[in-house]
Each structure stands twice: as C-alpha cells, then as structure tokens.
Amino acid sequence: MSDSPLTPLPMIGRSLWQDARNRLMRNRAAVASLIVLGLMALSCIAGPWLTGHPYDRVYPDYVRVPASLESYPKADAIPAAVQRIAARIRATPGDVAVVGESLRLTLTSPRPIDQRLLVYFDRSDQFGTPRITANEEEGRRLALEVPLKRQRFLFGTDANGRDLLTRTLIAGRVSLAIGLLATGVALIIGVLYGAAAGYLGGRIDMLMMRVVDVLYALPFIFFVILLVVFFGRNFILMFLAVGAIEWLDMARIVRGQTLSLKRQEYVLAAEALGVTTGGIIWRHIIPNTLGPVIVYVTLLVPKVILLESFLSFLGLGVQEPMTSWGALISDGARAIQGAWWMLAFPAASLVTTLFALNFLGDGLRDALDPRDR
Amino acid sequence: MLPFILRRLATAIPTLFVVVTLSFFLMRVAPGGPFDLERPLEAKVMENLRRIYQLDQPLYQQYLTYLGALLRGDFGPSFYFRDFSIAELFAQGLPVSMRLGACALALALLIGGPLGALAAFRQNGNADHAVMGFAAAGITIPNFVVAPVLQIVFGLTLAWLPVGGWNGGALRNVILPVVTLALPQIAVIARMTRAAMIETLRANHIRTLRAQGLDGSTVALHALRASALPVVSYLGPAAAALLTGSVVVETIFGIPGIGRYFVEGALNRDYTLVMGTVVVIAVFVLVFNLAVDLLYALLDPRVRLD
Numbered sequence: 001m002s003d004s005p006l007t008p009l010p011m012i013g014r015s016l017w018q019d020a021r022n023r024l025m026r027n028r029a030a031v032a033s034l035i036v037l038g039l040m041a042l043s044c045i046a047g048p049w050l051t052g053h054p055y056d057r058v059y060p061d062y063v064r065v066p067a068s069l070e071s072y073p074k075a076d077a078i079p080a081a082v083q084r085i086a087a088r089i090r091a092t093p094g095d096v097a098v099v100g101e102s103l104r105l106t107l108t109s110p111r112p113i114d115q116r117l118l119v120y121f122d123r124s125d126q127f128g129t130p131r132i133t134a135n136e137e138e139g140r141r142l143a144l145e146v147p148l149k150r151q152r153f154l155f156g157t158d159a160n161g162r163d164l165l166t167r168t169l170i171a172g173r174v175s176l177a178i179g180l181l182a183t184g185v186a187l188i189i190g191v192l193y194g195a196a197a198g199y200l201g202g203r204i205d206m207l208m209m210r211v212v213d214v215l216y217a218l219p220f221i222f223f224v225i226l227l228v229v230f231f232g233r234n235f236i237l238m239f240l241a242v243g244a245i246e247w248l249d250m251a252r253i254v255r256g257q258t259l260s261l262k263r264q265e266y267v268l269a270a271e272a273l274g275v276t277t278g279g280i281i282w283r284h285i286i287p288n289t290l291g292p293v294i295v296y297v298t299l300l301v302p303k304v305i306l307l308e309s310f311l312s313f314l315g316l317g318v319q320e321p322m323t324s325w326g327a328l329i330s331d332g333a334r335a336i337q338g339a340w341w342m343l344a345f346p347a348a349s350l351v352t353t354l355f356a357l358n359f360l361g362d363g364l365r366d367a368l369d370p371r372d373r
Numbered sequence: 374m375l376p377f378i379l380r381r382l383a384t385a386i387p388t389l390f391v392v393v394t395l396s397f398f399l400m401r402v403a404p405g406g407p408f409d410l411e412r413p414l415e416a417k418v419m420e421n422l423r424r425i426y427q428l429d430q431p432l433y434q435q436y437l438t439y440l441g442a443l444l445r446g447d448f449g450p451s452f453y454f455r456d457f458s459i460a461e462l463f464a465q466g467l468p469v470s471m472r473l474g475a476c477a478l479a480l481a482l483l484i485g486g487p488l489g490a491l492a493a494f495r496q497n498g499n500a501d502h503a504v505m506g507f508a509a510a511g512i513t514i515p516n517f518v519v520a521p522v523l524q525i526v527f528g529l530t531l532a533w534l535p536v537g538g539w540n541g542g543a544l545r546n547v548i549l550p551v552v553t554l555a556l557p558q559i560a561v562i563a564r565m566t567r568a569a570m571i572e573t574l575r576a577n578h579i580r581t582l583r584a585q586g587l588d589g590s591t592v593a594l595h596a597l598r599a600s601a602l603p604v605v606s607y608l609g610p611a612a613a614a615l616l617t618g619s620v621v622v623e624t625i626f627g628i629p630g631i632g633r634y635f636v637e638g639a640l641n642r643d644y645t646l647v648m649g650t651v652v653v654i655a656v657f658v659l660v661f662n663l664a665v666d667l668l669y670a671l672l673d674p675r676v677r678l679d
Contacts, residue, residue: 048380208509214391216610221620222647224395225639306515311623313517314636326515333625337529347518349490354513 001242020291023367030363033356040353044172052152053163055170056321059151060161061125067156067164067341073126073148078103079081086174089117091142103127103146112139147295156341158331167323167333168346174324175350176241178308179301185243187297190250195285197251198258199277210254211247220245228316242307246300257289299359300352309350325350328339374670378663385659389652393443396651397436400644404525407452407642427595441646448652453643462648465630470618470630472542476551478608478615481558486604488559489566490593493600504563511560520553520625537627550626554619558611565607569600599674609665613657617650 024030048055061081062072073081083107086093091107097102107113121127121144128147133243135142155164160280197208227241260268262285270280311317313333320326325346332343407416408422423429427438442449448459492504527549528536540546573579573596582592618632631650638646 011596171578214395214576215386217392217652217655217658218396219635221635222639222651225636229405229639282637304512306513309515310517310621313515329515329518333517336521343518343521347514350512350515351518353514355509358509359515 001124001355017336020364020367024363025292027363028369029359033359033363036352040172040349040356041176044169044176046279047124048167048173049167051154051163051166051169053166055166056162057325058161059157059163061162062151062153064159064335064339064342065153065157065161066339067154067243068152069152069347071150071152078126078148081124083128085120088120089113093212096228098148101148101150101293103148105144105146106201107142107144109140113142115142116137118144125149125151139268155345156339158328159335159339162321164328164341164345165350167328168349169323171325171328171346171355172349173324174318174322175305175308175326176337176353178306178324181236182239182243182246182304182308183297183300185240186246186250187293189244191254191286191293193247194251194254194256195258195289197280199257199262199281199285201259201262212251215248223275224311225316226313239308242304246304246307250296250300251294253292254286254289256286257292261288293370294360295365298357298364302357305354307348378667381666385663390660391657393440393648393652395590397439397648398432398640400639400647401432401494403433403642405642407644409453409642426450439645443652448649451643451646453638453641453646459645459649462634462646463653466618466629466631466634467653468679469539469542469628470623470632471632472617473547473550473554473622473628474612474615474618476547477554478612479559480551480555481562482520482608484555485559486566486597489563490597490600491525492563492567493570493574494589494593501567504567505568508560508563508647511556511562514551514556516557516619517621519556520622523549523553524625537625539628550622550628553622553626554615558615561607561611562604564599565595565604569603570596573600598672602669605668605672606665609661610658613654613661617654617657654663 065072067076078098082096082103086107089107089109090111091109091113094106094108096103096105096322115132117180118130118132121130126149128149130144130146133143133145153163153165155168158164158167193208197205223245224242231237231241267280267284270284276282305325308317308324309329312324312326313330315330318327328346329343329350332339332346335342406428407426408419413419414422420429427435430438441448448463451457451459451462454462488504490502495501511579524536527534534549535546536549539544577582578601579592579596583593618630620632621635622628623630623632629651634646635650635654638650
C-alpha cells in the first residue's frame with residue numbers, strides 16, 4: 001500500500017532569520033545603510049592604495065592646502081615657487097611659461113650658475129628633474145625645461161602637509177577595525193557571562209550580577225586611562241581591553257533573555273535527556289538570545305568608535321603617524337579657523353558611518369522583533 | 374518607603390567599599406608615581422616627598438590610612454595641584470559641573486520629551502522623520518565636533534556669545550556648553566520617549582480615553598506618565614554622568630569643573646585626586662539609581678518597593 005498520495009505537501013517553513021531578512025530588505029533606510037557601510041569599508045580597505053599618496057608622506061610645499069578637485073601646483077602659485085627656488089640657486093628667473101605638463105624658464109646670474117644647485121627643483125614637491133635646453137653666456141644664462149609634478153589632494157592636506165584623503169581612509173581602517181575588534185570581545189564575554197549567570201541562577205547569578213553592578217559604579221574613563229597606562233599606547237591590546245569593559249550591558253541583556261528561555265520546554269527536554277549544563281547553554285540558550293544581541297552589537301560598534309575618537313581627542317588613542325577618525329577630528333577641531341577641511345572630511349566620514357550603523361541597528365531591531373509580525 | 378531607602382543605602386555601602394578598594398589598588402599597580410618628572414628629582418628630595426605623603430609605607434598601611442581618612446570625610450591633599458586639598462578642589466569645581474549638568478539635563482528633558490511625544494503621535498509622518506533624523510544626528514555627532522562648530526558659529530562668526538570661560542557662571546558663558554552637553558541627551562530622550570509612547574498609545578487604557586472622546590492633550594498627558602518609565606531609568610546614570618562633569622566640554626570651553634580632574638589626575642598619578650573623583654562619581658551613580666527606583670514607584674503604582 002502506498003501512502004504517498006496521502007502525505008501532505010511539505011510545508012515550507014519560514015525561519016526567524018529568513019523572516020527577519022525579508023523584513024530588513026523591505027526597510028529602505030536599513031538597506032541604504034548597509035550599502036553605505038559596505039562602500040565605506042571597501043574604500044577604507046582598498047582606497048589608501050589608490051590615492052597615490054602614502055598616508056605618512058609629508059609634502060613640505062603643500063602644508064594645509066585646501067581641498068580641491070584641480071591638481072596642484074596651481075598656476076598662480078608657480079611663479080612664487082620658481083622665485084623661491086631661483087633665489088636658492090642665486091639666479092634670477094625670467095620668461096616663466098607653463099607649456100603643457102612642463103615649465104620653461106631662463107635663469108640669469110652675474111656669475112656662472114652652479115648647475116649642481118638645480119637639484120633644488122628636484123627636491124621641491126612641485127617640480128621634476130630640470131633639463132637644460134640652452135647654455136648661453138658661458139653658463140650665466142640657462143634655459144631650462146622643468147616637468148611639473150602634478151598631484152591631487154581631493155581632501156586637502158593636514159598641518160604637516162600629508163594627503164588628507166589617504167589619511168581619512170587609513171583612519172577609517174583603524175576606527176572600523178577597532179570598532180569590530182572591541183565589539184567582538186564584548187560580545188564573547190558578555191554573551192557567555194550573561195548566559196551563564198541567567199541559566200545557573202540563584203546565588204551564582206546574584207554574585208555574578210553584583211560583580212557587574214560594581215563594575216558599573218566604577219567610572220569607565222578611569223578604567224580606560226589605567227589600561228592606557230598599563231598597555232602603553234598599543235592600540236590592539238587597548239581595544240581588546242575596551243571590549244573587556246563594554247560587555248556589561250551585553251551581559252545584562254543576555255541574562256534577561258536567558259531567564260525567560262530556561263523555562264522553555266526544549267530546555268527542559270534537554271535537561272531531562274541529560275545534556276550537560278555547558279552543552280545546554282551553548283546549544284540551546286545562546287543561539288536563541290542572538291536576536292537582541294545582534295541589535296545591540298550594531299549599536300555597540302558606533303559606541304566603541306566614538307569612544308576611540310574620544311580617547312584620541314584626549315591624546316590617549318592611536319599614535320602618529322598612524323591615525324584614526326577621532327585623532328583627525330581632534331586635529332581638525334584645533335585648526336578649524338584656518339583649515340575647515342581638516343575637520344569637515346574626517347567628521348563627515350565618522351558621522352556617515354555612525355549614522356549608517358544606527359539606522360542598520362534600528363532596522364535590525366524592527367526586523368527581529370517578533371511582536372510586529 | 375523609608376525602610377526601603379535605608380536598605381538600599383545599606384547595600385550601597387559595600388558596593389562603595391569594593392569600588393574604593395578596587396580603584397585604590399588598580400591606581401597603585403599602574404607604573405609611575407606622582408613625583409615622576411621629565412628630569413628626575415634628587416634622591417634625597419624624592420625620599421622626603423615620599424615620606425611627607427606617606428608613600429614610603431607599605432601599601433596595605435597606606436590603604437588603611439586612606440580608608441580611615443575617608444570615613445572621617447577627609448579626602449587628603451592633592452599630589453598634583455600642590456597647596457590644594459581634594460576637598461577644596463571639589464568645593465570649587467563640583468558646583469560648576471553640577472550647575473552645567475543640571476541645566477543640560479533640564480534642557481534635554483524640556484526639549485527631548487515633547488519632541489519624542491510629537492514623533493510618536495505623528496508616527497511615520499514628516500514630523501516623526503524629522504525628529505528621528507535630528508535624534509540620529511544628536512547621537513552620532515561627537516561633542517568634540519559640536520563644541521568647536523558652535524564656538525566658530527556663535528562665538529566668532531556671529532560674535533553673540535563668548536567662546537569660552539566661566540566668568541562666575543554668567544548666562545552668556547553657560548549657553549554654549551549647556552547646549553553641547555544637552556544635544557546628545559535630547560536625542561536619546563526623544564528616541565526613548567517616542568518608542569515608549571508608541572507602545573503606550575496602543576494600550577487599552579489609552580484606547581478607553583480616546584473612546585471617551587477626550588482631547589489629544591489629555592490623552593498625551595496620560596500616555597506620557599506611562600511612557601516616562603524607560604526614560605526615567607535612563608536618566609539615573611545619565612544624570613550622574615552629566616552632573617559630575619564632562620572632560621571634553623570643560624576642556625574645550627575652559628570651564629573649571631571637576632570633569633578634567635579625572636583625566637589629569639590619572640595621567641599625573643595624583644592618587645588622592647583620582648580616588649576622590651571615583652568616590653564622588655560612585656556616590657552620584659548610587660544616589661541617582663536609588664532616586665530612579667523611588668520615582669519608578671511614584672510613576673507606576675504596580676511597582677512595589679521591597
């Protein structure tokens with residue numbers, strides 16, 4: 001006897017995660033945030049190789065040049081630059097003309113010009129190696145053709161003459177890495193601690209939560225400053241440590257979830273089957289707390305990035321020539337009167353990222369909240 | 374109510390004790406000392422200094438001395454700000470920080486609460502999106518960006534307000550720091566009020582009020598009371614943090630509050646200053662958490678204090 005015609009068609013169930021993904025994809029702000037975050041991460045990872053400037057290269061001739069789409073040196077700055085170099089060669093420049101990508105000029109001097117001094121053109125950031133096209137009056141008059149070194153500083157340069165675009169991207173790498181690293185540490189400690197406290201319950205729970213209360217009452221900056229003192233300015237260690245502080249909220253959230261989860265039938269069933277406590281926590285409790293945890297993680301990443309920038313603002317964060325958004329912003333805030341671009345671009349990058357993370361967090365919360373189903 | 378308060382205060386004392394102990398030893402384990410200068414002091418001078426400040430005694434004895442002094446309400450002398458005792462520093466700085474913080478808190482409540490309620494009533498409307506956009510900006514833009522921008526706009530370009538300084542707490546000097554402090558709080562309070570309000574507006578008692586034909590403002594008042602709960606529980610720690618001063622705001626605006634003491638104290642190994650700040654902050658946190666619990670019971674009759 002065949003029972004195949006009687007079996008009902010298999011129901012295609014929708015898991016919580018599929019459901020959540022569908023709802024997230026319908027949320028336009030969250031999708032846009034995801035795209036923005038993806039682009040930001042991509043440009044921070046790949047960008048520094050594409051800008052054409054190393055992040056720590058100093059251009060002494062381009063200190064605090066404004067952000068511009070045109071390439072440097074600008075036409076109106078060339079005569080002054082030529083004048084400066086000619087003065088060092090002890091000659092007078094004449095007939096300065098820009099032809100295509102090179103500069104033609106003549107140098108005259110009462111005495112024969114020492115051609116070795118032409119290296120000053122080379123040393124400047126604006127010009128390449130000069131070529132002597134004519135040598136008249138026994139070396140007292142040289143006609144030169146000097147190639148121009150074209151450089152773009154889309155975000156301008158900082159107070160040391162470093163390209164701000166490259167630095168902003170490098171800073172983004174550091175800030176994002178720190179945000180993820182510290183959040184990862186907080187996630188691991190918080191989830192394990194909260195799940196253990198909630199599941200074990202009773203006196204152990206009370207003791208574990210008392211520890212959390214004490215840590216809450218300890219001022220947080222105090223901790224961070226002490227960590228800086230202990231670990232020096234090694235920022236990887238420091239952010240492992242910051243993550244080790246930020247787990248408190250995570251532990252509370254997970255504990256709250258666990259308290260309701262441990263009364264569920266499947267947990268009772270696992271207990272009856274003799275699964276070990278560790279096994280139940282790992283296999284049944286933790287996976288089911290992940291919804292609120294993911295939401296909290298997306299809100300924790302911006303919190304950590306802000307914290308890092310706060311530390312860099314105090315001068316306790318990443319050390320030169322490395323940089324982070326916070327460090328760039330704090331430099332920019334000091335230079336805001338003369339060089340607005342030094343504040344505007346790093347601040348815009350930071351705020352965009354934080355905005356996107358916040359909207360993503362809100363979207364995830366809506367998507368994972370089963371009450372709105 | 375009174376037994377509850379007393380019981381809570383009794384449990385606060387061990388917490389405070391643990392906090393003091395923990396930070397005392399953490400601070401001492403940190404390398405370096407309060408008298409380490411760029412150029413080392415002469416050995417004899419150093420020895421005398423250490424004897425005067427009792428740093429030459431064994432650590433447990435210093436700890437006991439400090440605890441004893443603390444019980445008598447004596448915070449000791451500052452190591453870094455010579456000629457000042459910690460009590461004097463706090464007597465000068467704490468009122469300044471508390472005044473700024475209280476103003477910021479009041480401003481945040483006055484603006485954030487109504488904004489959140491407005492957003493909830495117009496959920497998914499233009500007003501809602503505007504408020505939520507503003508709130509997202511308030512949370513994400515760090516205060517060390519807001520502060521210089523405010524300084525440039527209102528201090529230099531428009532020249533309406535002084536760029537910094539305390540000036541005895543004159544209103545003109547207070548406005549910019551208070552706004553800087555309040556902005557993120559406004560944002561958080563607006564968001565929390567909105568979320569709680571949306572939930573409350575769906576509740577049965579609110580539907581009853583609506584069904585009885587009461588006007589919008591009466592409904593809003595009833596809904597506000599119920600939705601104040603999460604905001605109140607947020608306000609406890611937030612108030613404690615605001616009233617004890619902000620390093621960034623006090624540094625940028627040049628305000629003589631106690632926010633700076635913490636960072637300066639820790640970096641200069643001013644042991645007594647750090648300990649004093651830790652104690653003050655911990656007391657604020659504990660007191661405000663107690664206040665939150667009491668307020669909770671006032672707002673929600675279902676909550677029992679026991």
